Amino acid sequence: MRAPDMRNPRPGADILRTALRRNVGAMVRGTVLMGLYQAGETAFPIALGLIVEHTMRDRGPAALGLSIGALAVIITTVSLSWRFGMRVLQKANTTEAHRWRVRVAARVLQPVAGDTDLKSGEVLTIATEDADQTADIIEVVPLLVSSLVAVVVAALALGLADVRLGLLVIVGTVAILSVLAVLSRRIGASTREQQARVARAGAKVADLIVGLRPLHGFGGNHAAFGAYRRVSTDARRQAITVAGVNGTYEGTALALNAVLAAAVSLTAGWLAFGGGITVGELVMAVGLAQFIIEPLKMFSEMPKYVMIARASAQRMALVLDAPPVTTPGPRRPAKGGGLTLDRVRYGALRGLEFEVEAGAFVAITAYRPREAADLASVLAVNVPPDAYGGAVRLGGQTLAELSVEAVREHMLVNPYDGEIFAGTLRTNIDPSGTGRMVPEAVEASMLTDVVALHREGLDHEVRDRGANLSGGQRQRLSLARALAADAEVLVLHDPTTAVDAVTEQLIARNVAKLRRGRTTVVLTSSPALLDAADRVLVLDGGVITAEDTHRNLLAGNEEYCLAVAR
Structure with missing residues (x-):
């Protein structure tokens, strides 16, 4: 039997599903708190717009005090929900990463080895970096949902001011995600190859460390170093390729988000100029257009992290799903035998x-x-x-x-x-x-x-x-x-x-x-x-x-x- 095929997503998907299933409670709490954080962030420009609208009608100190109190409540909500939400998610993330590290180590240390072609250095990379990146899915999903909450709240608020503004946010978000989905698939393929090459470089280092003394003894250390340098150079080139793909992805995401924000601001200005929305609604729209860049950026980056987590999970499956090289019997030897x-x-x-x-x-x-x-x-x-x-x-x-x-x-x-x-x-x-x-x-x-x-x-x-x-x-x-x-x-x-x-x-x-x-x-x-x-x-x-x-x-x-x- 052969080890799991890297091209088969099933074993990696099973690992991700397992990680998500046993962290449902923490993810629900984290999602609620991070959703509250994003809602509070969205409420801030909305509140500013309402304050401007209200202040223009009533300029008394009572209105000013009420406005300051409302902003204080929003800021406090944003601060506390972020603090406790990230605490919950990061605790679950690190705990899940620890579980996978232990599981990979336990599988490798079993008396009957798995049928893989991996060297010790590659297994070490899987048990550390890949375990950590797989566990990142625990944070990715709640952040994805909370970012969606922010986009939906912003779209609803703008839609109440003018339906065209709300539709512009929704259509623009769908278009951005469609473009980035194509790039995220390339990131997944490039990341898998980078992880494999880094693991091979780690395996070569482990081999060199083990054989350092005899290599010095017969003068083979220079040749061995040259072999490692070639493997490391391959890993470096692939890392540069991945960095280029990531840069393209993030640059495209930032540019598209900025275009959407500019479109919302310009549309709101045009509507205000024509009397379609009030000055307070214009302030709200411009504030939301600036704010929405951050949740959109986070929302658009999530597919990339999902692909990285999936690639790492597939690499862990090479160890965890590998069939044993042999099926041992159940008996024990008789004592005193030869x-x-x-x-x-x-x-x-x-x-x-x-x-x-x-x-x-x-x-x-x-x-x-x-x-x-x-x-x-x-x-x-x-x-x-x-x-x-x-x-x-x-x-x-x-x-x-x-x-x-x-x-x-x-x-x-x-x-x-x-x-x-x-x-x-x-x-x-x-x-x-x-x-x-x-x-x-x-x-x-x-x-x-x-x-x-x-x-x-x-x-x-x-x-x-x-x-x-x-x-x-x-x-x-x-x-x-x-x-x-x-x-x-x-x-x-x-x-x-x-x-x-x-x-x-x-x-x-x-x-x-x-x-x-x-x-x-x-x-x-x-x-x-x-x-x-x-x-x-x-x-x-x-x-x-x-x-x-x-x-x-x-x-x-x-x-x-x-x-x-x-």
């Missing part, structure tokens, strides 16, 4: 078969790194069971029969490049704060020297991606986290490649001791870890070609000796 691979074919693996009994400590040395990486991916369920041949059995049941959550609770696969997070040593080792084996894990991974080096101990601050730790310290911290989890089956992939030989020897002994009685598989070429294992499996050409203890293999297998001896 690990079995039965003719597994995937990538460099060519019918791989072996069995690790419960409680055994087995090392697998692969002559080709890709074979170890493919094996680790299969065991970590990063590859769906239906994407490879053969079967992997955990506790006697195939991975296809088990839920992903159950597999990962039972079996932990710790990658060689385990991520280090900003926080402390303790939160990296025990993220949930419920681990009972933190001290033992710290000792077994030889992280004790790092802890002792700092006054805060395990509470020593760790920067993002472990930037203030050496490569060996990061690797030992990742190993400590894996050991502290105390998984029933633990798979370690090259856990000691960045540490010195003496430390590696100590870690091998400590891991074997700590994991005694628990099933442990180590993918490694380290002589220390190979020697600490109960038995060693040699992976070559995608299959197991030899099996024995490390020392027996050294004595009787020349190829093995050349591959692992240091």
